[in-house]
Structures are given as C-alpha cells and as structure tokens.
Amino acid sequence: MGTEPGTARAHGDELRRGIDPDALGRDALGADVARAAEVPGPTQLEAGCVRAAYEAIAAAGERADAPDDATSVSLRDGAGAAAVAARVADEIGAGAGGALRAAARAWYPYAVESESTSWEAGLKAFSETCESDHEADQELVVRAVEAAGRAAGHDDTATGRAIGAFSAELQRRTSLGEDLPTAWTGAVRHTAEEAPDPVFHTVADAVRGVLRP
Numbered sequence: 001m002g003t004e005p006g007t008a009r010a011h012g013d014e015l016r017r018g019i020d021p022d023a024l025g026r027d028a029l030g031a032d033v034a035r036a037a038e039v040p041g042p043t044q045l046e047a048g049c050v051r052a053a054y055e056a057i058a059a060a061g062e063r064a065d066a067p068d069d070a071t072s073v074s075l076r077d078g079a080g081a082a083a084v085a086a087r088v089a090d091e092i093g094a095g096a097g098g099a100l101r102a103a104a105r106a107w108y109p110y111a112v113e114s115e116s117t118s119w120e121a122g123l124k125a126f127s128e129t130c131e132s133d134h135e136a137d138q139e140l141v142v143r144a145v146e147a148a149g150r151a152a153g154h155d156d157t158a159t160g161r162a163i164g165a166f167s168a169e170l171q172r173r174t175s176l177g178e179d180l181p182t183a184w185t186g187a188v189r190h191t192a193e194e195a196p197d198p199v200f201h202t203v204a205d206a207v208r209g210v211l212r213p
Contacts, residue, residue, distance in 0.1 A: 047090040050099040051083075052210045058083035060206035067198060070112045074199050078110030097131030112199065115159040118152040119199070122163045125151035138180040145170050162197035165190065166204060181211040 061079035066072035085106035089099035104123035111119040129144040149167025152160050169190040173183035188204045191197075 047086075047094060047096050047099040049210065050096050050103065051086040051090040053207050054079070054083040054086040054103050056206040056210050057203050060202050064198065064202045071198055074107075074110050074112050074115075075202055078107040079203075081106040081110060097127065100127035100130055103127075112159075115157050115197075115199070118155040118157050118160040118163065121155075122148035122152035122159070138174065141180060142170060142174050142183075158195070158197040159200055161195040162191050162200040165195040166200070181208065184208050184211055 058079040061075035064072075064075050066075055082103040085102040086099045089095075089102045094102065104120075104127050107123065108116065108120050125147040126144045129147040130140060145167050149164050152163045154160065154164075166187050169187040170183055173186050174180065178186070184204070185208055188201070188208055191204065192201055
C-alpha cells in the first residue's frame with residue numbers, strides 16, 4: 001500500500017473512507033487536532049506508530065488465508081480501510097487518538113457480521129483508553145488491551161473469546177516482568193491455541209512486528 005499523498009480528490013476520498021466527515025462535529029476529530037497542538041504528544045504511542053501498525057495489519061490481511069468470504073473481506077478491505085484512515089490522520093496531525101479512532105471507524109463496516117459487535121467494542125475501548133493518557137508506555141498498552149478484553153471478552157463469539165484470552169495472557173505475562181514485545185508474542189501463541197480467531201490472530205501477530213521495548 002502506498003503512503004505518499006495522492007491528488008486532492010484522492011485525498012478527499014480517503015478522508016471520506018477513513019474519517020467520516022459527518023462525524024467530525026459529533027466525534028470531535030477537530031478537537032483531537034486541537035488537543036494535539038496544546039498537549040505534548042505521547043512518548044511512545046504516536047500517530048506514526050499507529051499508522052505503522054495498521055499498515056502492517058493491512059499487509060498481513062492481504063497475505064492471510066481466510067476461511068470464508070466474510071473473513072477475507074474483513075481482513076483485506078477492513079484492514080486496508082483502517083490503514084488508509086490511520087495514514088490520513090497522521091498526515092493531518094490528528095495525533096495517536098485521532099489515528100486510532102479513525103482507523104477503528106473505518107474497519108467497522110467490514111467486520112464479520114457475527115463478530116462485529118465484539119470487534120467494534122474492542123477497538124473502541126482500546127482507542128479510548130490510549131487516547132486518555134498522554135504518557136504512553138508499556139503499561140498503557142496493556143491497560144488498553146485489558147479495556148478491550150472487558151468490552152468484548154464477555155461476548156460468546158470467536159472474536160470475543162480471542163480478545164478475552166489475549167488480554168488475560170498479556171496481563172499475566174507483563175505482571176511477571178516480561179517486556180511488552182515478549183509478552184505480546186507469548187499472548188499471540190497462547191490465544192492461537194486457546195481461542196483461535198483468524199481476524200484477531202492476524203491483527204495481533206502483525207502488531208507484534210512493530211512493537212519495541
């Protein structure tokens with residue numbers, strides 16, 4: 001996926017795909033930009049990091065062998081739309097919170113129907129938790145994953161079970177002193193065995209590649 005800005009029309013199309021213009025007033029993306037100018041940005045969780053993570057997810061989605069058409073659409077089109085949204089948010093200076101929320105909104109329409117409630121709840125909780133703290137570090141990422149687990153883990157769906165299992169295992173490993181990349185890798189393996197879900201596994205495994213200690 002290219003990352004260079006396109007024409008004005010293409011840029012507008014991307015904005016419409018990833019950042020709903022009708023939501024700017026009520027969803028306060030403009031406020032995200034204003035806050036980014038007023039408050040020092042997070043030390044590790046930056047819009048560029050969010051962009052890199054979603055681009056990695058989109059690339060993994062293109063390569064993934066999906067078990068059905070709906071899962072393929074979620075991985076390919078959903079992840080692709082989210083990556084575009086994160087890139088646009090990064091380019092316009094929306095900050096990490098804006099990038100996370102724009103990417104989540106862009107993915108919602110492509111989620112597997114039976115899993116969409118869990119997926120939306122998890123993404124929303126993760127992005128809102130990250131947005132609430134400008135001192136981003138390993139603990140914030142773990143808290144955000146825990147929030148996603150609480151929001152979606154009670155749903156008896158493959159996605160809900162996967163998010164719950166991953167959250168619990170990540171918290172367990174980091175509480176034992178593992179750094180985030182090591183704990184994340186272990187949690188990915190654990191979830192693949194205990195609560196397999198192709199979309200969640202593709203996402204979590206792709207993010208692992210962009211984490212740093």
